[in-house]
Amino acid sequence: MKKNYIRIILSAFFLLIVAGLYIYNYLHNLPGADDNASTVIGQVAPGYRPWCESVSFELTKGMEALFFGLQMLSGVVMFAVCFRYLKKFGQNTSQK
Numbered sequence: 001m002k003k004n005y006i007r008i009i010l011s012a013f014f015l016l017i018v019a020g021l022y023i024y025n026y027l028h029n030l031p032g033a034d035d036n037a038s039t040v041i042g043q044v045a046p047g048y049r050p051w052c053e054s055v056s057f058e059l060t061k062g063m064e065a066l067f068f069g070l071q072m073l074s075g076v077v078m079f080a081v082c083f084r085y086l087k088k089f090g091q092n093t094s095q096k
Contacts, residue, residue: 022069026062 041048059067 022065025065
């Protein structure tokens, strides 16, 4: 029972840190890696034109961060499912 409380407290702490970083990024409008890359490309090769255009629509900073968070969440869920499967598979092989 004590382990569950520790997990809940650690999960809440992690969630607060992630939410704080998200709010800080949203309020201060920090540039992303794409912004920095386009600036460098513009300096190195001023006449550069991309081979193709993005098929997606333009997103606001908040929506872009939300989609990135969803992408990160799906990756964490997949990792957790795989880890759980491997843990269960390891227990089954040790019992044989």
